[in-house]
Amino acid sequence: MDRISALRNVEDALADFESGEADLAATERRVVNVLRTYATEFEDEELSVYRASGTDEAAGVVVVAESASQARERVADRVDADSSAFDLRELDKP
Incomplete structure (x- = not known):
């Protein structure tokens, strides 16, 4: 997952929270999962x-x-x- 995809996924989670489609716990899980996926799929050549x-x-x-x-x-x-x-x-x- 690249940075832009990660940010979009976090924005989607926040939008669902703001609209009432997700509670805080569900939003936290989604954001943590995005970050974990981003970190484990990190593709920078030097890092x-x-x-x-x-x-x-x-x-x-x-x-x-x-x-x-x-x-x-x-x-x-x-x-x-x-x-x-x-x-x-x-x-x-x-």
């Missing part, structure tokens, strides 16, 4: 998607970065933890 695991704070954190070391720094900043406290795995590109 990769990484998922952290290990500590409770880092488990499931997904970041986009140019390298594993940059991804490790981003996760560590995000969860306010030492970068040795979690594992990191690059997600496969489609």
Whole structure:
């Protein structure tokens, strides 16, 4: 999914919420699913998607970065933890 498609899908979810066709919980699920799909189908040649695991704070954190070391720094900043406290795995590109 490219950025434009992701934005359109988020706009559709918001429009359904505004018109009363969807409640907040359903809208949140749709937006989260759009973001997850976008992140796992990220197609930038210079960037990769990484998922952290290990500590409770880092488990499931997904970041986009140019390298594993940059991804490790981003996760560590995000969860306010030492970068040795979690594992990191690059997600496969489609």
